[in-house]
Amino acid sequence: MKKTALTLAAFAVMASGAMAQDVVRIGTEGAYPPWNFINDNNEVVGFEIDLGNEICARAELTCEWVLNDWDTIIPNLVAGNYDVIMAGMSITEARSQVISFTTNYLPSDPSAYMGLAGTDASVIDNGVIAVQSNTVQAGVVADGTADGLEFPTPDETISAVRNGEADAVLADKAFLTPYVEDSNGELEFIGDDFYPGAGTGAGIRQSDDELRETFTNIIEEMKADGSINAMIEEWFGDGIAKF
Template identity: 55%
Template structure:
């Protein structure tokens, strides 16, 4: 009987280990060029999707990306709906209270303002839009004299500037620059960059130390061989911050 129980226990352990090799990664699918939906194919694409595929390959993991709204992306990680987050999520002390992060796969990025005109107000009395739950929203909330206008999606923060609800939008610069470039002059970047956070990393449950070690090893290997910098340049251009 003891042998049977031991055999069953070992089988269960083996099953858990096998299941851990196949993981799900949550992403927003609305933050180009980090992660977004290709309108022609309906598939998730972008920097983090390609990077995630390479990291999983190097870590000997079978990975599947699943789309999740930003405002519930951490709770659904904690609930076990997926095993990791790759969603342009900056590493912050506040988030570290509830989840852990892999090594950063982008350097600390710059946040910036985008508005309908170069002389738009971002100081006293300004209304600034930002996505709920982001480091940018937290930053604006701390600025005396500003009014923070929060939205669930990044698209809505930009729309608020277009329709006159907000004087400017404050977000990751890499997200805003292509939007301004494609606007035909209707939207402009303001020369007011702000460095926030400790770079972007993979969000993980604090208990998943083995999975964190696998991702850390893969990220470190990509930093060492230059392939991570090459991928950053592919999506963000030759002037982008690199390792």
Template identity: 60%
Template sequence: MKRLILASAALAVSAGMAAAQDVVRLGTEGAYPPWNFINDDGEIDGFERELGDELCERAELECTWVTNDWDSIIPNLVSGNYDAIIAGMSITEERDEVIDFSQNYTPPDPSAFAAMSEGVDVESGVIAAQTGTIQAGYVAEQGATLVEYATPDETIAAVKSGEADAVLADKSFLAPIVENDPELVWAGPDVALGGGVGMGFRESDPELRETFDAAIQSMKDDGTLNELIAEWDVSTQF
């Protein structure tokens, strides 16, 4: 109980420090279910929409949502088009050189290969991945032929059309696609990449990062973050 009281006090203090910012704009891709996507009503939905709304409520911040293409999501954060990224972004040393991250709000999610045949050579074949992802970096480092696409849907289409032998992406993204498409199968072993998924912030906004850090920690402490992870099946639990 004492731990929860102290966490709540820290959250209140950090929220007060961020109070000068009237509206916090949260940037997401809106094209990576179940993490974030646009629903039938044209609204941002998914695990991160629910998570972001809860974090803002706990931090007593008014938040709005902004969508942005993945390949420019970090540059547009830095240039001020929104105040934080919450878009299934894995924490990596390379990204951390440009922006600051919150603590992770999911543990590292396994990456997996999906293909039209189980026998595809994922080590030296043609592998599709979304531009600017840790999966694209992994494929390039391992020596396979990397073909990059702007959206995750395009990576799937590349495999279906024969432009790529397999796609490498978060398994939580690929799982419902493989399950519902009889032509797609898993190929090769899963790959552990990154340090979990976190929120991204400008390096000039440490107080805002600390505010959301405290809110994330409060959700970890009371178990609601694990409940949300299980509800959306985006990762293993903490």
């Protein structure tokens, strides 16, 4: 698998929105495996890193990866601190009012509730549900009858369930599955899966039509030649939809 070292330049938040003709700065969270995360060698890796690097290679562009907290990832794109977001972001109508999206590079994947073993499914409607703020899952909880407990990072939502602050967490099922599998029975899924959003895509400023078209064309090319499915298989295994 490809790995991109996190240099000091990659951490830097650029003040200008200008982009060199052959350089694309891609903002990612680095905290949401297997989409994007930091490995033991302090490298940013994951499905989206491999995909972004391949898109840039096919477009003959140079990728520069920029880490940014999830809560400000859209405002900093709009401000010009990077050119693209690839951070497990679901394509939604609300977000499309602020930024534009490429075609999706992951089909709509299921969200799921996870709690301590034996937790009754009634908590989905009547309990306290931990979510990462500014996610589609946070919107689902806000529109429901349960009490939402929002956190800036996904790891904090897991901790909230384990320490009793929340009855369950709602997140992408592919993110939660390793926690369930590695918990030795401590954690389990609750209730039914469901499908929010229209899949995962790259966020791009609404004014950057050429860049959005370039990314979209290559994503569609990679769907057609099977290379995106190969990356999905590598990072997510069999438990997620493919093209």
